[in-house]
Amino acid sequence: MPRIIKDLMPGDLEFQMFVLDELADELIAKGADVLKLTIGVTELFMPKVALDVMIEKLKDPDFVRRVYPEGLPELREAIAQFYNRRYKAATSIDNVIVNTGSSPIFRNLFQLLSGPEYEIMIPRPYYALYMYCAKLAGATIKFYDIDINTKRVDIESFQRNFSSERTSLVVVNSPGNPVGNIVTPDELRKIYEIVNHQAYVLNDEIYNNTMFYDEFHSPLEILPDHRDMTIVTNSFSKGFRMYTKRVGFAILPTELQTNLRVIQQHTLLCTDPCYQYGMIAALADEANPAELTAVYRDRAKYTTNRLEGTRCTPIGAEGGFYAILRCEEWNKAMGFASSKELARDILNKVHVAVVPGTDFGVPHDLRLAFCNDRYNEGIDRLHDYFSSANAVHESEAVYAQ
Numbered sequence: 161m162p163r164i165i166k167d168l169m170p171g172d173l174e175f176q177m178f179v180l181d182e183l184a185d186e187l188i189a190k191g192a193d194v195l196k197l198t199i200g201v202t203e204l205f206m207p208k209v210a211l212d213v214m215i216e217k218l219k220d221p222d223f224v225r226r227v228y229p230e231g232l233p234e235l236r237e238a239i240a241q242f243y244n245r246r247y248k249a250a251t252s253i254d255n256v257i258v259n260t261g262s263s264p265i266f267r268n269l270f271q272l273l274s275g276p277e278y279e280i281m282i283p284r285p286y287y288a289l290y291m292y293c294a295k296l297a298g299a300t301i302k303f304y305d306i307d308i309n310t311k312r313v314d315i316e317s318f319q320r321n322f323s324s325e326r327t328s329l330v331v332v333n334s335p336g337n338p339v340g341n342i343v344t345p346d347e348l349r350k351i352y353e354i355v356n357h358q359a360y361v362l363n364d365e366i367y368n369n370t371m372f373y374d375e376f377h378s379p380l381e382i383l384p385d386h387r388d389m390t391i392v393t394n395s396f397s398k399g400f401r402m403y404t405k406r407v408g409f410a411i412l413p414t415e416l417q418t419n420l421r422v423i424q425q426h427t428l429l430c431t432d433p434c435y436q437y438g439m440i441a442a443l444a445d446e447a448n449p450a451e452l453t454a455v456y457r458d459r460a461k462y463t464t465n466r467l468e469g470t471r472c473t474p475i476g477a478e479g480g481f482y483a484i485l486r487c488e489e490w491n492k493a494m495g496f497a498s499s500k501e502l503a504r505d506i507l508n509k510v511h512v513a514v515v516p517g518t519d520f521g522v523p524h525d526l527r528l529a530f531c532n533d534r535y536n537e538g539i540d541r542l543h544d545y546f547s548s549a550n551a552v553h554e555s556e557a558v559y560a561q
Contacts, residue, residue, distance in 0.1 A: 173288075173291070176500060176503070176516045177198055177199060177288075177519055178199075180503055180504075180507065180515060181196060181199055187507070192511055193511060194507070194512070194513060195512050195513070195532060195534055195535075195537060196532060197515075197531075198513045199529060199531070200482065201397075201403040201529075202398070202401050202481070205401065206400075206402045206438075206442075207445050209441045209442070209444075210400075210439065210445070211438065212441075213438045213440070214434045214435060214437065214438040217434040223433060223437075224433060226433045227430040228430060229425040229428055229429055230258065230421040230424060231256065231257060231409065232437070234437070235407075235436045236258060237256075238439075238440045239409055240252050240255065240256050243380060247378040247380050248381050249378065250387070251380065255413065257409060257420045259408055259410075259424065259431060262364070262393045262395040262410070263289055264408075264428070265420070266293050266364075267296065268420055268423050268424075269329070269391065270297040271296070272420070272423070273328050274294070274299040274328045274329055275297060277326075278299050278300070278328040279300045279326045279327045279328065280299045280300070280327070280330075280331070281302045281321060281329070281331065282303060283306050283331065283332070283333055283336065284303040284304070284305050284306065284521045285308065285336075285339055286333075286520055287338070288519045288520065290333075291521075299329075300326070302322075302323075302327070304317045306339055308486065308522070308525070309475065311340070311341035311478060313350075313351070315351075318350075318354060319354050322355065324359075327355075328359050328360070329361075329362060330359055331362050331364065332348070333363075334348075334363070334367075334368075335371065335477075335480035337366075337480060337482055338482045338515075338517070338520045338522075339475065339477070340475070340482055342374065342478045345377050348382065352379070357386070357388065360389050361389055361390055362391040362393065363393070366393065366397065366398050366408075367398055369398075369400070369449040369453070370399045370453045370479050370480055370481065371453065371478070372478055372479050376479075378392060387413070391410060391412040391413075392410065393408065395408035400439070400442045400448065400449060401452065402438070402442065405432075405439075406431070406432075406435070407431055407435050455530075456480075456481065456530040459530040460476060460477040460530065461476075462535075462539060463483045463528065463539055464483075466539050466540065466543050467485065467539065467542060467543055470543055470546035471493070471546045473486035474486075481529055481530055481531060483527070484517075484526070484527055484528075485514075486524070486525050487517075488524035488525075490502070491524050498517075498518055499517045499518055499522075500516045500518055512545075515528075515529070528542075
């Protein structure tokens, strides 16, 4: 009988976000009124200007046959000019690579820049993709901490875990998933000072156009002398509202761009050219990301205000698509071993689907995605659930109808 040589799906790495989302779909299929606050796919429709361009290009039989493994030259040039205009990045088309979202770029970079003898540093809490890609690469994972309550980088933990001999890649995520924290320019400077050109720093900027209170500052702008060690990844999935169109990109030193281009020649072949052309139009449209940011900022505020004083602790997001609820005391009181059990209990009793913090290295917390036009109603249900044990039993009867 054939054998699996490498087990790439151990139980602790199965993405609970999708598990809970599918459990919610099962309840919905049975007629339940379930509110899904799971996946970061905005309910706001994609920009019309982008959709119109995609449809127009789809009708062109010659255009749809264009194949560029590294991405259409027109889109790569538009990305370079966008970053140069907004962040003074001093980059060019030769520094830009396009793929089907930013996730495969992470996978390829982790394979390229690490291996069993090396270490990758990721923030904790972390986006699950970072952990999985590091395991695929066979690298040792080291963490530096984000203080969830203050949303600040623990620089001491970074310095303690960085090794100039073994660390080959450092990941920075700002605005962060799941915490919604912003890495400040001072924190970024301290990180780069510690790394000191001994490793690459991968800056995941996928939420950079959903800042709630401040302007975003890219390391390409504030650390121009460190561009030789800087990688920036981004995507059109979030602020540009085109999650399922799967177009992401990276800006990186030319030697890395060349390596990724060859990898994609053999493994990707191409990203849909019609979608890519739609992204060019999206880059010129600042109104739609601003509209989404305003909506999600209000939802972040509602989360904090409504759940404050209940038996969970909401953490106010500074940007991005998500809020964190701190639930360790509740789990202890209810006898839940982790947020996996808690998330299922919430789904069954008040019909709100949320993501267990086990996906992000915070096993007693929950992550909520702002991406539902009935989001505030979902928070109201969570308020009932966390207010008291009696409220849980009363609401169970209501939402079971």
